[in-house]
Amino acid sequence: MERTQARHEALDLDESDLLRMYRAMLLARRVDERSWILNRQGKAAFVISCQGQEAAQVGAAYNMRPGYDYVYPYYRDAAITLFLGQSARDQFLSLLGKKEDPNSGGRQMPGHFSSRKLNIVTASAPVGVQYPQAVGSALAFKMRGEDGVVLVSGGEGSTSQGDWHEAMNFAGLHDLPVIFLVQNNAYAISIPEKLEVAGSIASRAAGYGFPGHAVDGNDVLAVYETAKEAFERARRGEGPTLIEARTYRLTAHSSDDDDRRYREREEIEEWRQKDPILRFEKYLAEVEVLDEEKREEIDAEIKAEVAEASDYAESAPYADPEEVLERVYAEV
Amino acid sequence: MATKTLLQAIHDGLAEEMRADETVMVMGEDVGRAGGVFRVTQGLQEEFGPERALDTPLAESLIAGSAIGLSVNGMRPVAEIQFADFIPPAFDQIVSEAARFYYRSNGAWNVPITIRAPYGVVPGGALYHSQSVEAYFCNTPGLKVVAPTFPADAKGMLKSAIRDPNPVLFFEHKRTYRMIKEEVPDDDYTVPLGEARIHREGTDITVCAYGLVLYTALQVAQRFSEEHGIEVEIVEPRTLYPLDKETILNSARKTGKFLVISEANLTGSVSGEIAAVVAHEAFEWLDAPVMRLGAPDVPAAAFARPMMDFFVPGEERIEAAMLELARY
Numbered sequence A: 001m002e003r004t005q006a007r008h009e010a011l012d013l014d015e016s017d018l019l020r021m022y023r024a025m026l027l028a029r030r031v032d033e034r035s036w037i038l039n040r041q042g043k044a045a046f047v048i049s050c051q052g053q054e055a056a057q058v059g060a061a062y063n064m065r066p067g068y069d070y071v072y073p074y075y076r077d078a079a080i081t082l083f084l085g086q087s088a089r090d091q092f093l094s095l096l097g098k099k100e101d102p103n104s105g106g107r108q109m110p111g112h113f114s115s116r117k118l119n120i121v122t123a124s125a126p127v128g129v130q131y132p133q134a135v136g137s138a139l140a141f142k143m144r145g146e147d148g149v150v151l152v153s154g155g156e157g158s159t160s161q162g163d164w165h166e167a168m169n170f171a172g173l174h175d176l177p178v179i180f181l182v183q184n185n186a187y188a189i190s191i192p193e194k195l196e197v198a199g200s201i202a203s204r205a206a207g208y209g210f211p212g213h214a215v216d217g218n219d220v221l222a223v224y225e226t227a228k229e230a231f232e233r234a235r236r237g238e239g240p241t242l243i244e245a246r247t248y249r250l251t252a253h254s255s256d257d258d259d260r261r262y263r264e265r266e267e268i269e270e271w272r273q274k275d276p277i278l279r280f281e282k283y284l285a286e287v288e289v290l291d292e293e294k295r296e297e298i299d300a301e302i303k304a305e306v307a308e309a310s311d312y313a314e315s316a317p318y319a320d321p322e323e324v325l326e327r328v329y330a331e332v
Numbered sequence B: 001m002a003t004k005t006l007l008q009a010i011h012d013g014l015a016e017e018m019r020a021d022e023t024v025m026v027m028g029e030d031v032g033r034a035g036g037v038f039r040v041t042q043g044l045q046e047e048f049g050p051e052r053a054l055d056t057p058l059a060e061s062l063i064a065g066s067a068i069g070l071s072v073n074g075m076r077p078v079a080e081i082q083f084a085d086f087i088p089p090a091f092d093q094i095v096s097e098a099a100r101f102y103y104r105s106n107g108a109w110n111v112p113i114t115i116r117a118p119y120g121v122v123p124g125g126a127l128y129h130s131q132s133v134e135a136y137f138c139n140t141p142g143l144k145v146v147a148p149t150f151p152a153d154a155k156g157m158l159k160s161a162i163r164d165p166n167p168v169l170f171f172e173h174k175r176t177y178r179m180i181k182e183e184v185p186d187d188d189y190t191v192p193l194g195e196a197r198i199h200r201e202g203t204d205i206t207v208c209a210y211g212l213v214l215y216t217a218l219q220v221a222q223r224f225s226e227e228h229g230i231e232v233e234i235v236e237p238r239t240l241y242p243l244d245k246e247t248i249l250n251s252a253r254k255t256g257k258f259l260v261i262s263e264a265n266l267t268g269s270v271s272g273e274i275a276a277v278v279a280h281e282a283f284e285w286l287d288a289p290v291m292r293l294g295a296p297d298v299p300a301a302a303f304a305r306p307m308m309d310f311f312v313p314g315e316e317r318i319e320a321a322m323l324e325l326a327r328y
């Protein structure tokens, strides 16, 4: 008891920090679950999930200064964007492709996040393209002598791309303030880690001259701790860090995928036992930050927020079809 | 005013923009200490330091991608792809990313970058230092593709490109770097993107061209006037995408005879688009079929000089095409 309590205290986190983390993770989970319901009801054409990866995302993003640091998320990073300040409404507006979708006004698939205000740089679908862009943004911070940090995120599949290696090399060359967060969820669609990752991802950083850490991605405090060190290092001008957060994708790749073709139900069940949210709840109970009553209260609040947001998005209008012709070029 | 080569004019445009705006920077392979393989960026590192004249690793996707990232965090990078032939690794970053940031974020994120790329056949260039790759990019909404031919235009358009809030691909015909010289104004002027230029007024036929073949066509046109009394109007698109259709169409309607020439492989070239626009929208004014002249549909360009010369539409072929059109 004393020992576990020391864990978050040693990280300078207090009760309200823990609850903020927990809320962000749970909100992401509940938004995600609701998205699948809308998909089954035929209302959402496509769902891509963050389920199972919430700890990796919130643990890393908790170190960011929203609207100052930059983030290049990938399509599973709903917990990052929700934590930074996007709302449940925003997620459903995007899911349903409505005019008010803050990511794209209904132009992009869900999960392709963007917010100029929050410095969430517009994301796309080609896997890995975010990495060279992220190191460019990090170089801009360095050139101006500012202490901004760039968090760039992707799956383990993206580390097979040349763009990942080109960016790692450039980050190492110039000691750039960038953090590579690789969420290793064991699959790239159907391809298991053993057919896509040679050696270990974390240890590749050594070849590029900076630290790489493999961390339990289902332990939000462990990810936070590793990321905290990485952010501090970046802010001190000491350069990049690679974090390989080892986790698991609890859903199929997307609503268009049937994962029974390539993985065993038992394997998923095993990982459900290691669900990062259950695990954090257990910790919070141990340190007496959360009892069952409080947990239910928070969950009820979040569920109400999610229901309201989902209803709002359902009744929100689409953009006029002719808007498809607009905003191709920025005005000179 | 001083006489400048195309190369000097581009260099001056870069240096002046860097002096005027500290967010402007150049980046690419060998652009810093060495001043570029063609010397376009000579002296910039001495004046602006190693970050604003940045020598990058040999990684084109990184060059284009990091330029995007710089631009969305306050900088105005001018990235150099050492030879247009080596742009394919950066294709994804240019076409899927830079060109689409603005649209896909519904107008939230724009990408003010310029990507310079020397293109075109040059003696000794062979199969991988010769290509005209512009057509690959002229089917990409969100991107601006320019290819000015003359020094004063190049300098003014480079400034416009750097100041433009959108990604601009800036092609320079490398064989003309030192070949084409003209008076270039010293003051801070710009030449707008998206506007074609009439180089020579004429009444008999229109020739639309850019790059080295434009230079050649202008010489042939001068002789036609002197020797045959044929007055050729010459239009240079300058911006290849989006096209200044109006200027091109006005000329086609005026002469009723239209030929478009480029050094690119003919099939699927920008010439095809220009010809289609004219065939459709100037149809009632035309007295002859819309004609195109380009390089044959074989890889650009063989190393041995006779084969190289055979590949490029040169004076003879340009003259023959112009005569054929004039005879209608």
Ligand SMILES: Cc1ncc(C[n+]2csc(CCOP(=O)(O)OP(=O)(O)O)c2C)c(N)n1
Binding pocket: A076, A125, A126, A127, A154, A155, A156, A157, A158, A159, A185, A187, A188, A189, A249, A253
């Ligand atoms: C360049 C590219 N190739 C293929 C795809 C199709 N695709 C989308 S996601 C994906 C797997 C990505 O795996 P990973 O990076 O591990 O992320 P995860 O989905 O597992 O979180 C593939 C093959 C794509 N989007 N982009």
Ligand SMILES: [Mg+2]
Binding pocket: A155, A156, A157, A183, A184, A185, A186, A187, A188, A189
């Ligand atoms: Mg994966």
